[in-house]
Amino acid sequence: xxxxxxxxxxxxxxxxxxxxxxxxxxxxxxxxxxxxxxxxxxxxxxxxxxxxxxxxxxxxxxxxxxxxxxxxxxxxxxxxxxxxxxxxxxxxxxxxxxxxxxxxxxxxxxxxxxxxxxxxxxxxxxxxxxxxxxxxxxxxxxxxxxxxxxxxxxxxxxxxxxxxxxxxxxxxxxxxxxxxxxxxxxxxxxxxxxxxxxxxxxxxxxxxxxxxxxxxxxxxxxxxxxxxxx
Numbered sequence: 001x002x003x004x005x006x007x008x009x010x011x012x013x014x015x016x017x018x019x020x021x022x023x024x025x026x027x028x029x030x031x032x033x034x035x036x037x038x039x040x041x042x043x044x045x046x047x048x049x050x051x052x053x054x055x056x057x058x059x060x061x062x063x064x065x066x067x068x069x070x071x072x073x074x075x076x077x078x079x080x081x082x083x084x085x086x087x088x089x090x091x092x093x094x095x096x097x098x099x100x101x102x103x104x105x106x107x108x109x110x111x112x113x114x115x116x117x118x119x120x121x122x123x124x125x126x127x128x129x130x131x132x133x134x135x136x137x138x139x140x141x142x143x144x145x146x147x148x149x150x151x152x153x154x155x156x157x158x159x160x161x162x163x164x165x166x167x168x169x170x171x172x173x174x175x176x177x178x179x180x181x182x183x184x185x186x187x188x189x190x191x192x193x194x195x196x197x198x199x200x201x202x203x204x205x206x207x208x209x210x211x212x213x214x215x216x217x218x219x220x221x222x223x224x225x226x227x228x229x230x
Contacts (some may be wrong), residue, residue, distance in 0.1 A: 001031045003065035004095055007056055007083060009035040012133055013070035014048045016115050016128045019099040026100045034066060052066070064185055066095035072133050072151050075146055075213070077166035081149040085122060091130070111148065129166070147184065165200060185215055 003033025004020065006013045013035055020030050034053035037043075042052040059067055067089065073079045083197075094113035099102060101118045104160045108122040111130035116122075120138045128134070128146045135154035140146065144158050147166035155173040158164075162176055165184035170176070172190040188194055189212075198204050201215045 002095075003062065004030040005030050005034060005036055005053075005059060005062060005065050005067045005070040006032070006050075006085075007036050007059070007067060007069040008071040009039070009042055009050075011069070011114070012072045014098055015049075015117055015135075016068060017048060017050050019097050019115065019211075021118055022100055022118070023097070029200055030066075030095070036067075039093050044180060056083065056087065057091070067093055068095045068097055068115060069131055070133070074151070074169050074171070074187065075153060076168040077187060078149055079099065080133070081167055084149075094130070105137050117154075135172075138195045141178075153190065163201045171205075187215060 001133055004178040006016055013029045015030060020032050023029055034139045035047060035053050036050040036054055036056045036058055038055045039168045043054055043173040045052050069080050069083050071079050071083055078120060091112045096110055096112055096114050098110065098116045099118040102116045103123045104122045107125035110128045113131040115130055116134045117136045117159060119136055120134050122140045124142045126140045126144045131149050132146055133151045135152060137155050138152050141158060141160040146164045149167040150164050151174040152170045156170045158176040159178035161179040168182050169187045171188055174188045174192045174194060176194045181199055183200030185201045186198045187203040188198065188209060192205050192209040193207040193229045194209045202211055202212045203211060205212050
């Protein structure tokens with residue numbers, strides 16, 4: 001069994017700790033040493049029974065431990081990319097956590113640092129990049145490609161041949177039509193029905209989904225009435 005650290009102590013971190021426990025119940029693989037979090041108020045406490053043993057930079061004190069970065073923020077889809085660049089660790093330091101109830105089909109690949117939670121399905125020839133967070137009951141269909149640092153919230157259904165750019169965020173229950181392109185750092189809102197490509201850095205929502213604002217801008221749906229994308 002290899003030592004494991006989880007960066008973060010929020011919801012995704014606790015869900016990942018639960019997935020680690022489920023993996024160990026089937027076949028012991030990990031000794032979870034604790035969470036790393038930059039909030040000093042958490043240091044020395046326990047969160048869901050797991051100790052918070054220091055800030056993120058304390059990973060340097062555990063050179064033989066694997067790490068998984070479990071920080072997610074729908075308002076900052078690229079946050080895991082910022083953390084991994086800050087830590088500067090090689091790819092082989094990162095653990096890949098796949099819940100035992102997930103189904104990973106023939107020809108599928110999952111990158112380092114990625115977390116795939118319970119009852120998710122990757123059907124066939126799906127490529128999931130590094131440091132991706134896939135919440136429970138997601139379906140990724142044949143030939144989908146998911147870039148690094150993407151977050152896919154629970155219940156998302158992605159049809160075949162879709163490409164999701166780096167650090168994009170797909171909200172809970174979104175439905176994605178086949179063969180679409182979802183740009184880097186873009187956000188698809190919860191419950192949306194996406195029928196068109198989404199350019200990088202845009203927020204789309206609704207049924208059918210339409211542009212409502214820009215990730216780093218201030219425009220809202222009222223500002224964008226009459227847009228060629230609406």
